[in-house]
Amino acid sequence: MKTRIRHYLEVLSTAIWMVPLAFLIGSIILAFLNFYLDKTLIARHVQFPDFFLYFNDSENIRTMLSVSGSSILGVAGVSFSITIASLTLASQQFGSRLLRNFMMDRFNQVVLGIFIGTFLYCIMMLQFTSSMDLNKTTPIISMVGLLILVITSLLMLVFFIHHIAVSIQADTVIADVNGTLQAQSAKLFPEEWSEKKHLPDTPPADLQADLFNTDASPMKVRGSGYLQGVDHERLIKLVNDKDIAIKLTVKPGDFLIKNSVIGYCLASDAQKEDFENEIVGPVNDRLLVGSKATAEQDPEFPVRQLVEVAVRALSPGINDPFTAITCIDRLGDNIAFLINREFPSDHHFDEEGRLRLLTKPFTFEGIVEASFNQIRQHGRNDVSVTIHLLDTLLCLAHQASSDEQAKAINTQVNALYSTSNENFNAQKDRDDIKAKYKAINQCLEKRFKLDGA
Structure with a gap:
């Protein structure tokens, strides 16, 4: 049951309409509450400063509500247009699967919610003021609430434009995906010293x-x-x-x-x-x-997202190796994190020690291959990407703590080295790559027994 609840929460978190819907409901409640307070707590005989006398004129009130509502609706339309344009740009540059991350952006949802909530508040107050006896009641609370909402909406528009400009930058997109990757890794792979939840294999x-x-x-x-x-x-x-x-x-x-x-x-x-x-x-x-893959129980999903960004950056149409290098850095950091983590057992036993469930596990080697295989294949003609991959693997080689990890790293290193000999003609490039290749092999051979070593 917990799994299904988490699944439904995951689905709702990617629904861009959830937060705006909550703001719509909140604006209706706020309009009713302010109208009630004006009718019950504010009376005509109460003496207000001259500034508040503006709210005694029904035409002024209607004008303010009408202008505010139409203006905020226009701002909301512009915001939707900016959002769609940014999603289109992100889809072209980073891949359509990353649109999920933009849809989950809470700030975008809150901004849209404030805009349409303010518009609905204006519509509700127009209906209330038509039945309000202005000779006995001055809707001060309602109109002050409107002013606060309008000022907040204008400020949010400025923040929204800034947020969109920042969120479509490659480094920001990569950092957001990496945040999801780290959160999933921490959740799915427990600490190295955590207790075993299943009986050991026998x-x-x-x-x-x-x-x-x-x-x-x-x-x-x-x-x-x-x-x-x-x-x-x-x-x-x-x-x-x-x-x-x-x-x-x-x-x-x-x-x-x-x-x-x-x-x-x-x-x-x-x-x-x-x-x-x-x-x-x-x-x-x-x-x-x-109908689509998610990151709920799949630690390789955000890995594939980072790989997609890197592969697109290496395509001839974009040709941006710096973005690919940034992705390699993040992927290497995640693999280093997994080195000291416990991979869940694929054997599930009952209380009597009988094997009841055998699952297909995620492995360290599988995550390393998902992280580097496609980047290595698409970056085989780029010297800087190849050297950076080797630098990352050298760092991981120093941290490896098991034969399985050493084997996975060694497999990637051998594949990179064989590819470099075939595609790079400059002797200096080949010498640099060979030096890093030897350094990684020496690091691994000192501590682990490798096939063919």
């Missing part, structure tokens, strides 16, 4: 896992789309209640083709008689499948 568990290759029945997905998340809590409860074991062959971020195999199940002969309804259906209900 030979009996391995023997149980082998049964999936011989006695298990395949399970198929009933729809198509991207796997956005797995409700592990409900899935573990299902396998425990039905006394079965499941192996998932997909992980969040994978695209599922309808009727494709998503895993295998060890069930009794009686359960296999109605396998589709008793097991396959409930398992499908515990998979969150949507």
